[in-house]
Amino acid sequence: MSDQKQLHRDTIGLVRAFACPACGSFAPFEATACSACAATIGLHPPSMTMFELGNDGVDIDGRCWIRCTQSVTLGCNWLVPEEGDDARGRGRCLPDSLIRREPDASDTVAREKLVPTAQALRRLIYQLLDLGLPVQPFWRADGPPGLAFDLLSSYSERERVTIGHAGGVITIDLVESLDAYRESLRVRLGEPYRTMLGHFRHEVGHYFQHILVETGSGADEYLAECRALFGDEQASYAAAIDRHYRFGAPANWAESFISEYATMHPWEDFAECFAHYLHITDTIDTAREAGMVLQADRVRFAAPRDVVPLECYDDVPVERLLDDWSWISLFFNRVNTAMGKSPLYPFTIPPPVVTKLDFVHRVVRASARERRAG
Template identity: 40%
Template sequence: MKLFKCPHCGQLLYFENVKCERCGHRLGYIPEADILAALEPSGDGAWRSLASDGGLYRFCSNAEHEVCNWLIRAESPDTLCRACRHNRTIPDLSQPGAQEAWRKMEDAKHRLFYQLLRLRLPTPAQGEANEPLVFDFLADPPTPTGPKVMTGHDDGLITIALAEADDAERERRRAAMGEPYRTLLGHFRHEVGHFYWDILVRDGGRLAECRAVFGNDEEDYGEALKRHYEQGVPPNWQENYISAYATTHAWEDFAETWAHYLHIVDCLEMARAFGMSVRPEGDQTGLLAAEADVDVYGPGDFEPLIRTWLPIAFALNSVNRCMGQSDLYPFVLSPAVEKKLAFIHRLVHDRQSAATI
């Protein structure tokens, strides 16, 4: 993510801002231009952008629920924005706390779509492909003995348990499962990794190449999952995997690595927006020095990204510890994991190159 600037007064803005606190203008995100535009009402529900395009826009219909600040061209027949049109099931807003839970879901999902669009990845909505990317946000049944909603992916349908929007419940689950990291944004990034395995690997002719890096995806998934929960992770798993859950099956290894690629790209973009540099005085080798000036969405090898990310992650982890918090990025990137991340990078950028031909 990057920092934005109010086109009217120059105030620095964040992605979720809906009003400029300096000049008072309403704000809306234009995904096609990647700008957070200051707006003035233009009648009939339309708003004129004060950015250079000066175009007329309408808000996504989900703006009335205060869960979206994205804009649609005024002449468009669409009522939902490029992120919200992927929703298949939203929470029952008559239930207490449902709207706030949905807002948290949409904050994470809109950040996901910001990245997917910046990476120029395919994002087919309902009616646009045989396997569209759609989301169900589902609450657990009211009876405590009923089956709980499981977060997961199935042929383009991503289900996110609404309970994950409850910070206390999500932390309880994180601790119970022994996970160092569990967030809504992490769930979205992981589950969409399964979707892009289908699109870019299975349907993209990259199966043999992917198997050479991640292993045999034809292994029985149910048996692999059962083995993981009954026997635990293999010894020395961090030498080859980004997380304990990645050891379950090649599909989960790919999805976990995909999520971490998006983590790294997003954090480096924000580090660049803040002009971050890391130059510790005690570092005699220069291994912990980095300048966050890499173009994370541009062409090129993965090596500059990882060379920049590791020192910055080390510095951020150290700052978190000073506040008595756990590490911001509590993961070890072994050479084998870096190789997997580099594969994801090539996969994404090869798709970009093909899309521009």
């Protein structure tokens, strides 16, 4: 085994802080070349690490891996086998193969907005794979309904593109990649947080509620508990939308919900909690891999203990995850405000939401264990 391969095998646990395989410098998630030594690099999905590429790709365990065909058009740095296994996905990495509809090549304005949107999609899929959740492509006939993404532009389509989920298909409006447009919507809707990655995380929550809670192998165990926590998802969604946009959230919503939008319908409550679970776990992982530790004896306020993010929260109660998060988010919020920006995580998590996040935590971890066992 080459030294490069051995390096990657030894660092598989570091899933978000990537290093250049040539010089060891920090490599951003989207990097196609090392900024320090200019080595050409790409992300190898099975090991979730960076490899250095030659003109003909890179040999990994006797198989040649090359750039995703969307490396030029979408800025993708993922690697794919030179000889793909699936006709529909051949040449495209897994995230890019999930794009069912996208703007025509002649629509250069919309295609420009597709690039950052596809980057957010790759971040989503990477995290889902890292958590051990099933990512079934829509173009495979076997298994539960597969994931598909329609990435469209309301400017190009000349009609409103509604962000949402239906039957495994997640629709995203590319116009939301425009900061000014997205910020104006955030302010108009009274939201404290609105990002493209946040949209992906919320909408994929609907998908996983359907395949893991409502119809999956654990439905008999989960569905009654889910309804007790979030409400009956069989309630009229149309009526819930009308009520929400006519009257808004209940006056005391912050006592039981993570956001005002979560109050609209049980499906939205679950999706919001699922999205926040992804926000929290991803940010904690990022902090851990940066070596961030809160030392209680060095801060200027009372802290009950050192806060050392765990390598894995699989086998601990969600309360440990959220307690670590309360201190880590406090730090990040203060950093943001020190720069004159809004807090990074402008949310509070009341006890009922802790219980809801615990449910999401258990469903996600159980799904991962089931996949590993299978």
